[in-house]
Amino acid sequence: MWLHEAGGVTGFSGVAAGQAQAANRQSTHIGDLMQTTHRGRKTSCLVTGTSTSLPPFRNGAGHMFHYDHRLMNAEEMFKKSNFLLKESLRIACIGSYKLDVRSLLWKSSEELDNIFGIDKGYVRSLQGWIDLVHPQDAEMIGQSLRKKLLGQRTSFNHEYRIVRKSNGETGWVRHIGELTHGRNGKVASMVGTVQDITERKRNENLLKKSRQRFERMAETVPAVLYDYVLNPDGTNRFTYMNRRCKEIYGVDAEEIIADSGKLWTLVHDDDRCLVRDEDNRCNKAGTGLILEHRIITPQGELKWLHIESRPSPTAPETPATWSGFIVDITERKATEEKIRHMAHHDSLTGLANRALFSDRLQNALSSAERDGCSSALMALDLDLFKPVNDQFGHLVGDALLKEVAQRMVGCVRDSDTVARIGGDEFVVLLRNVAGEKEALAVAEKIRATLEQPFIAAGHTVRISCCLGLALYPVHGEDGLALHRHADDALYRAKKDGRNRVRLCEPLANYSPALARAVISSG
Ligand SMILES: Nc1nc2c(ncn2[C@@H]2O[C@H](COP(=O)(O)OP(=O)(O)OP(=O)(O)O)[C@@H](O)[C@H]2O)c(=O)[nH]1
Structure with missing residues (x-):
């Protein structure tokens, strides 16, 4: 009410309030508000010294009324705030209730x-409430x-499922209740709110399922999956890493x-620089990192x-999140190495093959040209190898070839290359030889070594070789020549x-005897 009766409680000043206590009126001050009971009717008004600007009017019973603007504003504000509160509760899906402990009956708001x-x-009884709870949560x-x-x-604070009476749908509520106590200290009632959290629970459930799905997949992937935060000051930390890390x-x-x-600390010493440089480069550029x-x-x-790692886009000078994966490629690397080895080596003896030899020769000739050095190329063919095969069989022939390879490698330096380019044909590259004498000495050494008897697959075999x-x-001046x-x-x-050993013309008349002389002289 923002109207009050003229001559009664309208325009009350302190004096008017005193007059109001007269006759059949009873008045109570509540701050600036005064409640008045007049002829059995309760009315409220503001006790104010200001006069009204709107003209008074008479009701059907002949009573005169004045407008009181402050009262009008207070009531309007109350209505407004009441409306706002109701709307807020409706939007937030919050209902309220009061449960009387003695009768176990409750009253509820419209939203509830x-x-x-x-x-x-x-029927708003305690059982009536429990009947609304989902059967699986009702007992609890x-x-x-x-x-x-x-x-x-x-206090009472629970999240539980309900079954909506109107349509039988299952929903989720958050129920908060506070107990109020009477003067005797006993519980008098429970008042509280019930919020519909079905949507939130549905989202939580979806989130949970999606997280579970991710976790399942993360543990299936044969890789370390991670999230890594790099702060602008250079500090960093992993915020997620799956369990493959241990493996x-x-x-x-x-x-x-x-x-x-x-x-x-686990990074291989020889790869530290590579990892650090690449990491810095990608951090600065904000580009993805791919590294082995x-x-x-x-x-x-x-x-x-x-x-492999990628940064999520962030504003400059803010922490950057890198997400990535790490795969163990040890086996792949070993296979690659094996394939590379097979492509460049003879499968029987493990020596370099023709392709690798050509590469090394090319390389040696280039550096020899640059440094003004000399290199030597030796061609070697076993003598009468066919009869070995014929006499002892191919397995013995194979074993002999392997032994020959070993002995040849033992006669040269690590920087030299011995290759098998055919059945019983070999070539040797000597890098940085001082000259013919030195080259002849190595050739003679090989010839003499192979002259010694072999034990091949349990058989003693004698063989010799020729070297050019x-x-x-x-x-x-080139490999072909x-x-x-x-x-x-x-x-x-x-x-x-x-x-025997033969040197390219004009030193064609070479013999082991001459070679021995060369070795002893030089
Ligand atoms: N055991 C074995 N024998 C091979 C292999 N590759 C080629 N041969 C054999 O090696 C022999 C090579 O013989 P030749 O080069 O013709 O002649 P040789 O008996 O060495 O006679 P000269 O070279 O004239 O002294 C052949 O019988 C081939 O079958 C191999 O990988 N293993």
Whole structure:
């Protein structure tokens, strides 16, 4: 009410209030508000000294009324705030209730009725409430409610499922209740709110399912999956890492999450610079990182890892999140290495094959040209190898070839290359030889070594060989020419009776005796 009766309570000043106590009126001051009972009717007005500007008017019973603007504003504000509160509760899906402990009956707001889907006629007893709870939660909620009401606790806070009376749909509510106590200290009632949280629960459930799905997949993927935060000041930490970490790094993910530096200590010494430089480069550029490097696990295992990582877009000078995966590629690297080895080596003896030899020769000739050095190419062919095969069989022949290879490798330096280019044909590259004498000495050493008896697959086998020798740059300035001249020299050695070394013309008249003389002189 923002109207009051003229001559009664309208325009009350302190004096008017005193007059109002007269006759059949009873007045009570509540701050600036005064409640008046006049002829059995209760009315409220503001006690104010200001006069009204609107003209008074008379009602049907002949009573005169004045407008009081302050009262009008207060009532309007109350209505407004009441409306706002109701609207807020409706939007937030919050209903309220009061449960009387003695009668175990409750009163509810309109919003609470909407949440439960009940109408005015619904029996609002304690059992009536429990009947609205989902059967799977009803016992727990019933027990809890009774406990609270028996005064064992002072508040009630539960999330539980309900079955809406109106349509039988299952929903979720958050129920908060506070107990109020009477003067005797006993629980008098429970007042509280019920919020419909079905939507939130649905989202939580979806989120939970999606997280579970991700976790399942993360544990299936044969890779370390991670999230890594890099702060502008350079500090960093892993915020997520799946359990594959233990398998790949030999360290628990929790350990890495607690201290990202632990990962750094595992990086192979020879790869540290590469990893650091690449990491810095990608951090600065904000581009994805793709990297392969080695680690040594705490168990001493050497592993190859492949890392791919991408930053999420962030504003400058804010922490950047990098998400990525790490795969153990040790096996792949070993296979690659094997394939590479097979492509460049002879499968029987393990020596370089023709392709690798050509590469090395090319390389040696280039550096020899640059440094003004000499290199030598030797062609070697076993003498009468066919009869060995014929006499002892191919297995013995194979074993002999392997032994021959070993002995040849033993006669040269690590920087030299011995290759098998045919059945019983070999070539040797000597890098940085001082000259013909030195090259002849090595050739003679090989010839003499192979002359010694072999034990091949349990058989004692004797064999010899012929060697043809050509030197860079005196006998040829490219690989082809050197090969041709070395082959010519080898051919002459065969023709001259086998088991001998021949140097490219004009030093064609070479013999083991001469070679021995060369070795002893030089
Ligand atoms: N056991 C074995 N034998 C092979 C292999 N490759 C080629 N051969 C054999 O090696 C022999 C090579 O013989 P030749 O080069 O013709 O002649 P040789 O008996 O060495 O006679 P000269 O070279 O004239 O002294 C052939 O019988 C081939 O079958 C191999 O991988 N293993």
